[in-house]
Amino acid sequence: MNLSNIIKDKKTGDPILHDLRELRLKYELPVGRVSRFFQGLEEGKILATRCRKCGARYFPPQSWCSECGSQEVEWFEPDPHGYLSTFTVINVKPKSFNTFKDYVVGIAELPKDELKVLAWVMEEPSKIRVGAKVRVGVVKREDGLSYGIFPED
Amino acid sequence: MERKVGIVGYGITKFGRRTDASLSELSWEAGAEAMRSAGIEGKEVKGLVVSNVGMWSSEELPAVVVGEALGVRNVPTLRVEAACASGSSAIHTAYDMIASGRADIVLALGVEKMHEVDTETAVELIGRAGNYMWEYEFFGLTFPGYYALHQTAYMKKYDSKEEDFALVSVKNHGYAQYNPYAQFRNPVTLEEVMKSKYVAWPVKLLDSSPITDGAAAVVLASSRVAKELTDTPVWITGLGVANGTSNLSRRRSFTSLEASVEAARTAYASANVDQSAPWKHIDVATVHDCFTVAEVMAYEDLNFAARGEGVKLLREGQTQVGGRIPVNLDGGLKAKGHPIGATGVAMAVEVSKQLLRKAEKGRQADIRNGRALTHNVGGTGHYAYVTIYEV
Numbered sequence: 067m068n069l070s071n072i073i074k075d076k077k078t079g080d081p082i083l084h085d086l087r088e089l090r091l092k093y094e095l096p097v098g099r100v101s102r103f104f105q106g107l108e109e110g111k112i113l114a115t116r117c118r119k120c121g122a123r124y125f126p127p128q129s130w131c132s133e134c135g136s137q138e139v140e141w142f143e144p145d146p147h148g149y150l151s152t153f154t155v156i157n158v159k160p161k162s163f164n165t166f167k168d169y170v171v172g173i174a175e176l177p178k179d180e181l182k183v184l185a186w187v188m189e190e191p192s193k194i195r196v197g198a199k200v201r202v203g204v205v206k207r208e209d210g211l212s213y214g215i216f217p218e219d
Numbered sequence: 220m221e222r223k224v225g226i227v228g229y230g231i232t233k234f235g236r237r238t239d240a241s242l243s244e245l246s247w248e249a250g251a252e253a254m255r256s257a258g259i260e261g262k263e264v265k266g267l268v269v270s271n272v273g274m275w276s277s278e279e280l281p282a283v284v285v286g287e288a289l290g291v292r293n294v295p296t297l298r299v300e301a302a303c304a305s306g307s308s309a310i311h312t313a314y315d316m317i318a319s320g321r322a323d324i325v326l327a328l329g330v331e332k333m334h335e336v337d338t339e340t341a342v343e344l345i346g347r348a349g350n351y352m353w354e355y356e357f358f359g360l361t362f363p364g365y366y367a368l369h370q371t372a373y374m375k376k377y378d379s380k381e382e383d384f385a386l387v388s389v390k391n392h393g394y395a396q397y398n399p400y401a402q403f404r405n406p407v408t409l410e411e412v413m414k415s416k417y418v419a420w421p422v423k424l425l426d427s428s429p430i431t432d433g434a435a436a437v438v439l440a441s442s443r444v445a446k447e448l449t450d451t452p453v454w455i456t457g458l459g460v461a462n463g464t465s466n467l468s469r470r471r472s473f474t475s476l477e478a479s480v481e482a483a484r485t486a487y488a489s490a491n492v493d494q495s496a497p498w499k500h501i502d503v504a505t506v507h508d509c510f511t512v513a514e515v516m517a518y519e520d521l522n523f524a525a526r527g528e529g530v531k532l533l534r535e536g537q538t539q540v541g542g543r544i545p546v547n548l549d550g551g552l553k554a555k556g557h558p559i560g561a562t563g564v565a566m567a568v569e570v571s572k573q574l575l576r577k578a579e580k581g582r583q584a585d586i587r588n589g590r591a592l593t594h595n596v597g598g599t600g601h602y603a604y605v606t607i608y609e610v
């Protein structure tokens with residue numbers, strides 16, 4: 067360690083030790099218990115789970131029931147039609163989304179199955195209204211298959 | 220039966236871009252001041268609870284660093300995390316250690332050192348604080364984005380405008396000019412807030428709390444020890460805590476934080492505060508204004524105003540000194556700054572100063588009932604802590 071590793075903070079001018087030990091983090095996320103969801107995307111469907119014992123429904127899908135403790139849950143395709151509860155435009159993006167243009171994140175309420183889905187809204191922000199009719203569907207994004215919220219007439 | 224617990228000393232650092240001090244040095248600034256004001260030394264502290272969210276700072280075991288810095292040795296020591304409400308979780312944990320009879324003097328210290336990484340990295344790390352895979356990994360939500368979803372829903376439901384929320388920023392910057400510990404001591408105009416750039420429409424830069432370094436500490440003691448140490452303890456008389464779902468898509472409402480409502484209900488009940496008109500019993504409050512919409516929702520979740528009337532309460536000046544209930548006279552998270560793990564402890568320092576009539580000129584509330592409230596939210600209602608203090 068020597069003085070050459072000490073730099074000045076760009077705003078305050080305070081001396082800062084420039085860290086030589088860099089750490090990169092990339093997580094490996096287990097998805098085995100919800101892999102049916104990803105197969106569903108390939109089939110063009112957004113799938114959720116439902117408890118066979120008490121009927122509680124889950125989106126995002128999960129393999130157990132938080133309400134009654136049962137592990138007997140089944141996959142089903144919710145009615146994809148609903149309306150937009152709220153939305154925002156992400157203007158200042160995190161570093162790992164820097165390659166994307168400003169994107170719209172919204173929450174669609176699917177009243178028939180009493181579920182909500184958070185996803186990108188595939189529409190120009192100026193045309194989006196809270197309460198508008200929407201449907202959820204599969205989206206092919208530059209970073210892979212995903213799902214989104216689409217306007218409906 | 221639970222034993223009574225009070226604050227007998229407090230300390231706080233200047234908030235801001237504190238590149239002049241390390242996490243250990245900031246902790247020492249706040250902690251040493253707290254112990255000095257309580258008239259105790261490190262060896263008299265019998266429990267140490269440190270709130271720190273970390274990730275952006277290099278120390279992995281901050282509680283141990285704090286103990287070493289303050290000469291606190293061989294006592295129960297732990298770090299707690301409840302996102303932006305970590306500071307309140309430290310105070311509640313310290314309270315439990317004393318109330319249960321395990322210790323007579325406990326130090327609760329919150330510290331955050333966010334400027335050890337660049338701004339982009341800090342934005343990324345805060346944005347990951349929802350449900351990681353289903354919200355961040357897939358859709359890149361940011362922290363302002365979470366609150367923007369609430370503001371959009373609120374604006375639609377109650378027909379309010381971006382200008383209405385901007386008034387929170389104007390009020391809080393207005394008071395921060397009298398707070399020597401605040402990060403931003405410049406008043407701002409409505410026009411300046413409205414002209415600031417969008418970070419997550421409809422949330423703008425001047426609707427948002429900044430990235431902050433800072434520390435705050437309180438010494439808590441049992442009633443017997445508190446009365447030996449000071450003539451003016453600040454008693455904790457009400458505590459309420461609740462949690463919300465990780466996934467925002469599993470929330471019932473986007474115009475309210477259910478966890479805040481629940482935490483307030485419990486806190487009011489334990490302190491015998493009128494649930495429907497709490498302002499009759501409370502002289503001053505700090506509420507969690509990480510974004511301006513958060514302060515407006517807090518007015519309603521805490522029953523300071525009826526549903527949909529938070530904006531009106533603000534516009535009428537009812538949350539300024541002399542109004543129904545003055546809120547965030549220290550500048551709030553918006554202008555005082557928001558060192559995440561330190562914020563809840565800084566709120567306790569602030570209401571202690573208010574109740575002891577020690578707030579700086581220009582920002583002292585009228586103390587009539589001798590009762591104050593802190594409201595501290597973690598994430599977007601992922602955690603909520605409400606605490607009531609009395610002299």
Ligand SMILES: [Zn+2]
Nearest residue numbers: 117120131134
């Ligand atoms: Zn069930």
